[in-house]
Amino acid sequence: MIKSPLTEVNNYLIKQLPTATAFLNTKLEVVYASDTWIDYFNFGNRNVFGKKILDLFEKTTRNWEKTLKDCLKGKNRGPGMEHYVDSEKKDRWFEWTNIPWYDENENVIGVIIQTKDITRKVSNELEFEKLQILHDKKSEIAKIGSWNFDLASQKLSWCKMTKKIHEVPLDFVPDIETGINFYKQGHSRNTISLAVERAMSQGAPWNEKLQIVTAKGNEKWVIAAGKPLFKNNELVGILGTFQDIDDQVQAEMKIRESERLLRTLIDNLPLNVFIKDRDSKKILVNKAECDFLGVKHPKQVLGKDDFDLYPKKTAQESRNEDIKVMNSLKPVLGKETICEKKDGQITTFLTSKIPLVGNDGIANGLIGISLDISNIKQKEEELRDLIDVTALQNKKLVNFAHIVSHNLRSHSANFSMLLDFLVNEKCGKEKENLINMLVEASDNLLDTLENLNEVVAINTNTNLNKKPVVLNDMVKKVTKNLNAFLLNNNAKIVNTISDDMRINVVPAYLESILMNFITNSVKYKEPTRNPIIRLHATKNEGQTLLEISDNGLGIDMKKYGDKLFGMYKTFHEHKDARGIGLYITKNQIEAMNGKVMVCSEVGKGSIFKIYFNERN
Amino acid sequence: MREINSIYIIDDDPITVFGIKKMLGSVVHGGVVHSFANGKLAIDAIRDTTSKNAEIPEVIFLDINMPIMDGWQFLEEFIQLSLPQKVRINIITSSIDSADIEKWEHYRLRSKHVITFNNKPIKKEKIDRITKVA
Incomplete structure (x- = not known):
């Protein structure tokens, strides 16, 4: 039995134990307890002594009771862990050490319980576990592995991800040489060798984008980074990361390639x-x-x-x-x-x-x-011009063919008719009359042929002989030739053409044109007034406009406008009107790529506008 | 031989006028044949005649290509005259231009008068056939 003074002493000593400790008797009742133990469990003023331990804790495991009972039998069960919720509803973790309490005679007289608050340790462990999981996940998603080289042991260790990137089995044991040899020969391997060497010798970190060839022979782009570790200024190892960026690099290369393709395409x-x-x-x-x-x-x-x-x-x-x-x-x-x-x-x-x-x-x-499409546009325009010219020529040709056919037909009809009469005529005098008419018809035919010939000549000679002519020189020449005719008719010519006006024409045509218009203006003068003929010329964009205006009879444009330049069309009762002059004039103008237009009012006069084209 | 009171020949070619006149001599008898060198002279004559209530031509021989006023212009003015009787107009032309045929159709259908289209040369038989009162 324990003596009282001893108990006091024991009690006092135990009370001051720094580790939370409680002594239980064989009935598992608290005999002694350190203050720390009482504080630990917030028993405060509550009397714990003499109370059964299992009654002091509301929630305990059956396991503990068994452990305690085992202790009483002398069995040492080692430490156990207990979880409980404290008065502030916080999770707390304890590590219990339950050991048998022996007396001097090695008899078990109870159980000694030592308690350690491991709440922080446990939560740290949990936190660590969480971090580990997070880290693993991160490294899995980002494909970032890590490695560690210990200088002392010369041991290189790779994490799971690093192994996965290298496509080696998880039990693979790398060393510094095999590690370097995974890098692709050439730039990558040279770079990493140099980086490792510099890290070892100068403590320099590295971060490089390199290529490796995995254990399965696949080429991969990685970012390899290394950071030397120092302890007391001594290099102890190198810690590094290893990231698989092959997908990004491949994607980047693809993007760059398609960009280049696109660029080449749009540039060409x-x-x-x-x-x-x-x-x-x-x-x-x-x-x-x-x-x-x-x-x-x-x-x-x-x-x-x-x-x-x-x-x-x-x-x-x-x-x-x-x-x-x-x-x-x-x-x-x-x-x-x-x-x-x-x-x-x-x-x-x-x-x-x-x-x-x-x-x-x-x-x-x-x-x-x-x-x-400027070129196409220009070609189109040229083509249209060509079509216009062709259409015009075609029209002229058809027109001419009609004229020829009509004129020749009318003459031949006359021949045929007269000959028919002649064959059947018995009267000698009438026969002579018919023969005279035949001669007249023949002369008419010759005249017509000559006219037609002239027209053909104009249209076939076209631009071959165009040359620059001082317009006024030609005007002077024509008026000189017409001098007597103009004087007889009291005609006056008002010429406002400047002396330096030159135009590119077939000289003979220009002469004929001037002659014709001036003669016509006088021929078809208004009988009550003296003819005045005005000549005026202006140049504009490769075109010269010659205007010949008169104060003559004028022409009813509504009635005759479309026939004015037709062959054998006459509009005034004039003995010399042959109906060929304006037709030939128009052909001459058009043969030089020009055109002619007319404004006229009956009783007031006419203005002929002749456009000369400088180009051929 | 039939009787026609008044015949007009409108043509600027004296040989054609001579020929038609000569052929008419053996087809009709009596009556008067007038010739005009263009449409203007003829239409003026017709207007003059109607104003005097004198006899207008029963048959007209009409050329197309003439100065001053051509055959078509003459027709244009002629069909606008309000004449009580039908007149026979024989176009005599050397033209075989389809445009002229179309114009003829145009006037023929627009007019109550008898308008025929005849190509030169004209034979006596043809003159015989087309010289009658409409």
Whole structure:
């Protein structure tokens, strides 16, 4: 039995134990307890002594009771862990050490319980576990592995992810040499060797984008980073990360490749391609567009808008169109547009503008594609001109054919009729009369043939003999030749043509034209007044306009306008009217690529406008 | 031989006028044949005649290509005259232009008068056939 003084002493000593300790008797009642133990469990003033331990704790495991009972039998069960919720409802963890309490005779007289609060340890462990999981997950998602090289043991260890990236089994044991040999021969292996060497010798960290060849022979892009570890300024090892960036690199390379493809494509398209932002500023231009704008590098036009590049009017039209396309989201396709540059150069384009629609359904720019069709346009125009000329010539030809056929037919009809009469005529006098008529018909036919011949000659000689002529020289020559005729008719010529006016013509035609118009003006004078003929000439864009106006009879344009220049058309009762002059004149003008127009009013006079074309 | 009171020949070619006149001599008898060198002279004569209530021609031989006023212009003015009787107009031309045939159709259908289209040369038999009161 324990003696009382001893108990006191024991009690006092135990009370002061720094470790929370309780002594239980064989009935598992608390005999002694350190203050720390009482504090631990917040027993405070509550008398714990003599109480059964299992009654002091509300929630305990059956396991503990068994452990305690085992202790009483002399069995040492080692430490156990207990969880309980304290008065503040906090999770707490304890480590219990239950050991048998022996007396001097090695008899078990109770149980000694030592308690350690391991709440922090446990929560740290949990936290660590969480961090570990998080870290594993992160490394799995980011494909970042780690490794560690211990200098002392020369041991290199790889984490799971690092092994996975290298495509080696999890039990693979790397060393520094095998590690380096995974890097692709050449740049990658050289770089890593140098980096490791520098880390060892100078303590320099590294971070490199390199290629490895995995155990399965696959090439992969990785970011390998290493950081030397020091302890007391001594290198103890290297810690590093190892990231698989193959997917990113492959994707990047693919993007770069498709960008290059796209760039090559748009630069070599025979089309002007550009992309504009919402403010119509250029954010992409291809080579053709650069060439068109006369710049060497896209940089020179990027960020500029049409107002920087084109005259205001062109720019505003383009901007309006851009806004329309971006607001309506409806593309403009293959629209013929005329683009004037600041230097005045005009280009015809087939332009398409396609809105660039963002995820929000709003256009944040547009793609423009322009095809320069200036050449085609010009060809088209030339072709149209050619068609016009051909059509005109064809018309003239048909017209001429009709004239020929009509004239020859009328003569031959007369011959046929007269000969028919002659064959059946018995009267000698009448026969003679018919023969005279036949002679007359024959003369008429010859005249007609001569006229037709003249027309044919004009139309076949065309431009071969065009040369510059001083217009006034020719006017003087003609008026000199007509001097007597003009004097007889009291005609006056008012010439306002400047002496340096030169025109490119067939001289003989010009002479004939002047002769004809001047003669006509006098011939068809208004009987009550003296004829005045005004000559005036102006030059405009490769064309010379000669105006010959008179104060003569004038012509009823409504009635005769379409026939004025026809063959054998006469409009005035004049003994000399043959109906051939104006026809020939018109042919001569047209043969020189010119044209003639007329304004006239009956009783007032006529103005003939003759356009001479300088080109051939 | 039939009787026709008044015949007009409108043609600027004296040989044709001579020929038609000569052939008419053996087809009709009596009556008067007038010739005009263009449409203007003829239409003026017709207007003059109607104003005097004198006899207007029963048959007209009409050329197309003439100065001052051609055959078509003459027809245009003629069909607008309000004449009580039908007149026979024989177009005599050397033209085989389809445009002229179309014009003839145009006037023929627009007019109550008898209008025929005849190509030169004209034979006596033809003159015989087309020289009658409409």
